Amino acid sequence: MVHSFYLIKPRLTKFDIFYKVYVTDTSFYFIKIGGQFHNRYAYEKQIPVLFEILFWYWLKKTEKKQTALEAEYDNKVNNNEVSELLQKEHNFSINSLEIKNIVINTAATFHTGFRDNGTILFTLTNGETHKFIIPETISRVAINKSIKEVQPELSIQYDGEKWETNNEHIPQPEENTLSKRIRKFLFGDSDLLLDINAKLSRFGKILNITWFIFLIVSIVTSDSFVFPYLVKTLPIIILVLVCMIILFRKEFGLQRYIQLGITVIMMLLSHEWVDLPFYLKHEYKVAEGVPSKFEFHSARKSPDYWEVVVDDVTFSMPDDIKEEYSHRWFVIRYLPYSKFILDYEILTREETRKKLQTLK
Incomplete structure (x- = not known):
């Protein structure tokens, strides 16, 4: 037994x-x-x-x-x-x-x-x-x-x-879904961020909910290898705009300063937004050449990536690139400050050979 x-x-x-x-x-x-x-x-x-x-x-x-x-x-x-x-x-x-x-x-x-x-x-x-x-x-x-x-x-x-038998109240976890937890967070009894949602005006509640939604979206889209530039950047921009409106509304009390701090942290973590003017004007840069460094990085808490140095510029590229491409010719279009890669092309061996012969 x-x-x-x-x-x-x-x-x-x-x-x-x-x-x-x-x-x-x-x-x-x-x-x-x-x-x-x-x-x-x-x-x-x-x-x-x-x-x-x-x-x-x-x-x-x-x-x-x-x-x-x-x-x-x-x-x-x-x-x-x-x-x-x-x-x-x-x-x-x-x-x-x-x-x-x-x-x-x-x-x-x-x-x-x-x-x-x-x-x-x-x-x-x-x-x-x-x-x-x-x-x-x-x-x-x-x-x-x-x-x-x-x-x-x-x-x-x-x-x-x-030993004496006694009456015990044993709490059991409720079966929760993701949608239930989000509803509790936005409308329920969560004590996070001072829980002033019930004290806000209707417009204040809309701002509060919008800010939280775009905070979550910003965190989810922070992986630059998966999401396109606008999908990655627009949530941060909207988060900042909503935060600025909240900052000037006294009904939010201390919460507005906490939200401001979180927004600033997100801006620092996802800094690609600084290149938005260059993206809209199509003022991107191009790096060409055979990589002078081609090194794979694996981390437990972040996505795997290749560190690739082309034309003295260091890029983080997705892990689906094959190691055999390390001697190929790369053409990378990127934004100037964040080095965000808009697109790239890896030439074939024959095309790479012709490129190198032309340079000679």
Whole structure:
């Protein structure tokens, strides 16, 4: 028989560890299945709604991956294939014979902002202790039951006394869609940016909603390899214009200065807007030649790209360019200040050879 429950290992200087604890006839297996944002309830409580919206697909992807991983771990534990899991970092086991007692404390912890169901402390016969936080969505009664049904001989105390069943309110995360989260952010009870939306005039609400929408669009379109120049630039321009109107409306209070700061940050991050006059006048530049540098860059938090130097100008180019093109002739049309590439052409080997012969 195998029962299981979830616990959090708190860490001050690093992300917490989210464990699934498997209770067998002989041991407790502590297997890591997540971190700080271990489920929907955790990230809804810990991050602002705006960031939840921005990272929605990443959170959903992580959630799906964790579900699949947990199913895999369940299967391995049930088939007594735990040795492989214990070799992974942070995973460990405790033999039941080594446990002196288990104490469950109902007091919520400061570590989670008092949003938990207390702690559970494992004390071993050698004096070693292992303390965990019980997540707010996990019942203390259920943990006690999971342990007692598999290992009834273990001593479990509740706040230093014998176990007593108590009534617990266990909140569960609601099933939310992206559209629901956006509606909550724009019209609901979000406390982000002082939540003054309800105090605004109708025109003020329209400005506020427009600003937030174009902020999200600006962040999404910040990948210069995917989106054309106008698609990338116009959201920033509109964001700035709306922000300037908001800045002169006193009804926004302190929020207008926060929005101004965010707008300035977006202008610095997506600086292609400075080339808009040159784009409209078709005053672009052209760099031609065989690259003097052709180097691939891969990063975890940003798109992969090629660093290409042509005619002493450094460009960041999409990763779908083949390495064999490093000796070809490049013709790149770009904007002067941001070096944004409008279009480019890579000549064939034969065309490159003729170009080089002409130069000689």
